[in-house]
Amino acid sequence: MADLAQQRVMFQSQTSxxxxxxxxxxxxxxxxxxxxxxxxxxxxxIPEDKRPLPNRLNVILTNNADYTPVYRAGxxxxxxxxxxxxxxxxxxxxxVSQMSNVAExxxxxxxxxxxxxxxxxxxxxxxxxxxxxxxKDFESDVFMPAFEENFEPLFVSQTYSMIKEQIxxxxxxxxxxxxxxxxxxxxxxKLFEMYPxxxxx
Numbered sequence: 001m002a003d004l005a006q007q008r009v010m011f012q013s014q015t016s017x018x019x020x021x022x023x024x025x026x027x028x029x030x031x032x033x034x035x036x037x038x039x040x041x042x043x044x045x046i047p048e049d050k051r052p053l054p055n056r057l058n059v060i061l062t063n064n065a066d067y068t069p070v071y072r073a074g075x076x077x078x079x080x081x082x083x084x085x086x087x088x089x090x091x092x093x094x095x096v097s098q099m100s101n102v103a104e105x106x107x108x109x110x111x112x113x114x115x116x117x118x119x120x121x122x123x124x125x126x127x128x129x130x131x132x133x134x135x136k137d138f139e140s141d142v143f144m145p146a147f148e149e150n151f152e153p154l155f156v157s158q159t160y161s162m163i164k165e166q167i168x169x170x171x172x173x174x175x176x177x178x179x180x181x182x183x184x185x186x187x188x189x190k191l192f193e194m195y196p197x198x199x200x201x
Contacts, residue, residue, distance in 0.1 A: 032100075032101050034056050035059055035102045036059065037059040037092055040067065042108060049072045051083075052069075052076070052083050053080075054080050055079050061085075061088065061092060071083065107126075123147075124179075130191070132170075132171055134167055135159075136166075151176055153173070154187075156170055156201050157171040157197065159198065171195055173191070
């Protein structure tokens with residue numbers, strides 16, 4: 001999941017704020033939660049009083065074996081497990097995918113993690129790319145890696161407005177072409193069925 005302005009500019013620090021708070025990675029099963037996988041910098045970009053992201057298993061990637069994630073007191077409960085740490089993306093995927101209490105895995109940044117997740121060795125594991133398309137130009141040196149060769153548009157939500165910030169945005173869902181051809185039943189369509197469809201779709 002990524003927040004994208006025009007020309008693929010990426011907003012790492014807003015990914016969990018805008019997308020996850022909107023419910024895309026929220027709990028979708030009665031007895032299971034979704035997991036959000038992020039790098040340490042993305043974790044630290046979330047305000048401390050909003051960590052961990054609620055109703056999800058927060059997975060943090062760091063090479064620092066002594067790292068201790070800081071989050072608000074009382075945040076961990078039955079629906080929001082204690083954050084867990086891994087030293088690599090591959091290790092986190094292997095471990096979390098075996099957890100019976102986890103429904104879906106979401107990668108929420110930063111840029112290096114997106115690049116690894118969409119690399120030739122990992123892209124086949126990705127069912128969907130979910131982007132918040134922000135209709136405004138911003139200056140940035142952080143960009144979403146190209147993915148159109150392996151993914152195709154499936155759904156675009158209606159357009160929403162943030163009047164104070166003077167921006168409009170919508171949610172775009174791109175499906176894995178290979179998976180759609182071989183196992184379309186694995187595409188989690190529930191994730192975009194919660195949004196009204198864009199009139200141009």
